[in-house]
Amino acid sequence: xxxxxxxxxxxxxxxxxxxxxxxxxxxxxxxxxxxxxxxxxxxxxxxxxxxxxxxxxxxxxxxxxxxxxxxxxxxxxxxxxxxxxxxxxxxxxxxxxxxxxxxxxxxxxxxxxxxxxxxxxxxxxxxxxxxxxxxxxxxxxxxxxxxxxxxxxxxxxxxxxxxxxxxxxxxxxxxxxxxxxxxxxxxxxxxxxxxxxxxxxxxxxxxxxxxxxxxxxxxxxxxxxxxxxxxxxxxxxxxxxxxxxxxxxxxxxxxxxxxxxxxxxxxxxxxxxxxxxxxxxxxxxxxxxxxxxxxxxxxxxxxxxxxxxxxxxxxxxxxxxxxxxxxxxxxxxxxxxxxxxxxxxxxxxxxxxxxxxxxxxxxxxxxxxxxxxxxxxxxxxxxxxxxxxxxxxxxxxxxxxxxxxxxxxxxxxxxxxxxxxxxxxxxxxxxxxxxxxxxxxxxxxxxxxxxxxxxxxxxxxxxxxxxxxxxxxxxxxxxxxxxxxxxxxxxxxxxxxxxxxxxxxxxxxxxxxxxxxxxxxxxxxxxxxxxxxxxxxxxxxxxxxxxxxx
Ligand code: C2O
Numbered sequence: 027x028x029x030x031x032x033x034x035x036x037x038x039x040x041x042x043x044x045x046x047x048x049x050x051x052x053x054x055x056x057x058x059x060x061x062x063x064x065x066x067x068x069x070x071x072x073x074x075x076x077x078x079x080x081x082x083x084x085x086x087x088x089x090x091x092x093x094x095x096x097x098x099x100x101x102x103x104x105x106x107x108x109x110x111x112x113x114x115x116x117x118x119x120x121x122x123x124x125x126x127x128x129x130x131x132x133x134x135x136x137x138x139x140x141x142x143x144x145x146x147x148x149x150x151x152x153x154x155x156x157x158x159x160x161x162x163x164x165x166x167x168x169x170x171x172x173x174x175x176x177x178x179x180x181x182x183x184x185x186x187x188x189x190x191x192x193x194x195x196x197x198x199x200x201x202x203x204x205x206x207x208x209x210x211x212x213x214x215x216x217x218x219x220x221x222x223x224x225x226x227x228x229x230x231x232x233x234x235x236x237x238x239x240x241x242x243x244x245x246x247x248x249x250x251x252x253x254x255x256x257x258x259x260x261x262x263x264x265x266x267x268x269x270x271x272x273x274x275x276x277x278x279x280x281x282x283x284x285x286x287x288x289x290x291x292x293x294x295x296x297x298x299x300x301x302x303x304x305x306x307x308x309x310x311x312x313x314x315x316x317x318x319x320x321x322x323x324x325x326x327x328x329x330x331x332x333x334x335x336x337x338x339x340x341x342x343x344x345x346x347x348x349x350x351x352x353x354x355x356x357x358x359x360x361x362x363x364x365x366x367x368x369x370x371x372x373x374x375x376x377x378x379x380x381x382x383x384x385x386x387x388x389x390x391x392x393x394x395x396x397x398x399x400x401x402x403x404x405x406x407x408x409x410x411x412x413x414x415x416x417x418x419x420x421x422x423x424x425x426x427x428x429x430x431x432x433x434x435x436x437x438x439x440x441x442x443x444x445x446x447x448x449x450x451x452x453x454x455x456x457x458x459x460x461x462x463x464x465x466x467x468x469x470x471x472x473x474x475x476x477x478x479x480x481x482x483x484x485x486x487x488x489x490x491x492x493x494x495x496x497x498x499x500x501x502x503x504x505x506x507x508x509x510x511x512x513x514x515x516x517x518x519x520x521x522x523x524x525x526x527x528x529x530x531x532x533x534x535x536x537x538x539x540x541x542x543x544x545x546x547x548x549x550x551x552x553x554x555x556x557x558x559x560x561x562x563x564x565x566x567x568x569x570x571x572x573x574x575x576x
Contacts, residue, residue, distance in 0.1 A: 027067040027119075027149075032060070034084070036108075036140070037077040043170050043200075044193060045207035050139040051078050051131070058166055058199045058230070059129070059142030066124045066149050072116045074108060080176070081107035083574075085132035086118065086144065087268060088251055088514045091483055094118040095411055095534025096569050098482055101133035102405040103537045103553060106412070106576035114574050123485075124148045125252035126164070126226035126270040135543055138175040141166070141230045146252055155352060156248050156257055159224035159274060163215060166228040167236055167265070167290050167305070168196040175232075179547055186380060186394055187387025189544055195231065195290055195305035202306040213307035215288070217277040224248075227263075227271045232543040234292040234301070235266040235342075235476060235517065239331035240309055241286040245273040247349070251513035253485060254352035262333060264293060264345045266478035268515035268541035275309075282313030285328040295337040295520045296475050302336050339520050342476070346491065346517065353509035361487045361507050362461035362527045369454070369462065370496070371398050372431045373477045373518055373540065373550060374469030376447035378402070389445070389472065395548050396540065397447035400432040402549030403539075404449050408576045411535040414555060415569065427452035427552055437469045438494050438521050445471050453535065453552065458559030460530040463489075465496050466516075467523040474521035477545060483536035483556075485512045486528035493522040501525070515541055530556045533566040 039055045040047055053059035064070060076082045085099035097118040098104040108114050124146045131140035143164040148154065169192035171178060182189035194201035197213040217223060225245070229236055239245075239262040246259045249272035257274075265271055286309040294300050308328065334341040353359040378393040380386035388394040395402045406413070406422045413422040427450075435442050456462065464486075466479055489505040505525060518524050539551030558565040 027069060029069040029071055030064055032062060032072045034072055034074045035077055036074060036082050043208070043211060044172065044205060046172050048174065051080060051136055052139060053142065057139055058168065059140060061142055061164060062129065062144045064120050064144070065147045066120055069119045070117070073113065074116065075113040076108045076110055079110055080136060081109055081133060082131060082136065083107050083133050084116065084129055086116070086127065086129050088127035088270065089118060089144070090121055090123065090485065090532065091118055092121050092532055093567060095483065095566055096573055099132045100482065100537045102407070102409055103535060104411040105409050106574045107133055108574045112574055114572055115570070117570065120146055123252040125249040125272050126228060127252050128228045128230060128270060130230060135175040135179040135232065137543070138169065138171065138232055141168070143226060143228055145226060155254055155354070155357065156274065157222065160221040162224045162226060164226040164228065166198050166230050168199060168230045169232050169234070170194045170196050170201060182544070183547060185385065185387050186378070186392065188394065191301040192232070194303060197290065197305050197307040204304050204306050214310055215307065216310050216312050218312050219277050219279045221277050223275045223277065225273050225275055227265055227273060229265040229267050229269050231267050233267070234294065235264060235478065236290040237262050237264055237293055237333045238290045239333055240275060240288040241329035241331040243275055243286065243309070245275055247271060247273050250349060250511060251485065251515065253512045254357050255511060256350045256352055258348050260345065262331070264342050266515060266517045266541065268478055268480045277311070280311045282311060283324065284311045285309065287328055287330045289331050289333060291333050292336060293338065293342055295339050296473055342517065343491070343519055349511035351509045351512050359487065359509050359512065361489065361510060362529050363507060364461060365463045365527070366460045367456065367462050369464045370430050370467065371464060372400070372437060372467050372469045373398055373479065375472040375475070375548070376400065376402070377445045378447065395447050396545045396550035398550060398552045399428045399430065400447045401428065401450045401452055401552065402447045403551040404451050404549070406451050410453070410553060412569065414535055415566065423451045423453050425453055425455040425555065427454045436495065437467050438474065439470070441471050447549070453555045455555045455557065456530040457557050458530065458533060458564050461527065462530060463525065463527050465523055465525045466518045467496050468518045468521055470521060476520040477518045477550065478515050478541040479518055479538065480515040480541045481528070481536065481538045483532045483534060484528045485514050486526040487512050488516050488524060489527050490525040491519055491522065493519060496523040530554070532556060533558045533564065
């Protein structure tokens, strides 16, 4: 294993998209940001220097951070932000993961422009459990706003309404030819007939799950969230914000210069105004011989894929049901078989009373909120992990996060009269090594909606999912405890539930939240506090000396 050192200077840069130029926060002036490369087992050392006017913190999404909780990054959870002029070195090891993860800012909405891939190769000499691709290409989906995203979210939180929807989706920062004034900003992938390409897909969009398809080509899914799966082929896949997936694309015999659109478009079954535009990139067959053939091909139409309807929840359910851990001797599925603690969490929207009567844009003049078990999480003003380590929880957090909803009702039936949720900074405390089963139930309080739930510090097994209300008597009998998919972000089905299992073997404070940024801003988040174990290698080490202070 090696130590890989990176220098990340957080700085402003001018970027032009859709014929408008704005100043955005970047790493090293790059948008999207630079790629981190590692092999499984390597140590990472990322020096972040904040030369922007914003408070910043960076998160290494999906990296387990075993015993390195101080490097996890969510602001006010594991660290205070890096203030303008400040710096912090994130030190962690990549353990038991190989595939694609990503890094992003974890404060306010800065991740709209501050993100990049983490490419993790297997250890030297260890092959992929599938034929080696000829080339590997990260493909990051994002969103572009004409306006400044910090202003967008500030306005939304003030009025208690939904934020302005984005103006475009992007592939590697490029909106592509289906938007006005954007043809020059198109992601192009040149391929050769007969070669295989591994696309490292990352959904870095702020608020949208996406369908993705490449015209006339199938995609073979081999990995999700940096964990191998049993390969399966699809025309279209679904990827939620926070999720990553490696897929193989076999270039076929094609005429030189043939072109195919690769397209992504949102999946949502929410009522209301949503951006239903399409980002397109172009898959282009190389023409080694002459440029005249290319010129001829340039006049031919570009083949376009057919994507599912925007609200095709069944497509999403069928797709996710096909995901299975590889579960071989080399890559076993270690699903916890006996469970110490069971939790039932509702995830969904709710409301807060409007501070100034009648000026808020939520239902009946209320303010939109979001909650887990009716608790809308409030970020403290100091980092939870620091308070925990110092044994000073007083006034920072309480350990009484409810194990079941505070307001029980028929989750998928008629909404209750009172949609108010309560504020709190509550966590669940778990002894080291606890095996946890968690059922996440979508509520229909303000309409059924899919929520991509992300857990920091762990991978979990998705042992079951279904529509309607979770049935504690009959549904567990159908759980897959043999080869369920293992991941770090799972979509709670719209109007349904999902059950996950994990072992709390990583001491620290671990955020869990909806990876739709607007829901996270409204409070759809909570934290698990995993206590130290008794052995030396089961204890959270003391904080690094350069840990930013509030
Ligand atoms: Cu990708 Cu808490 O985030």
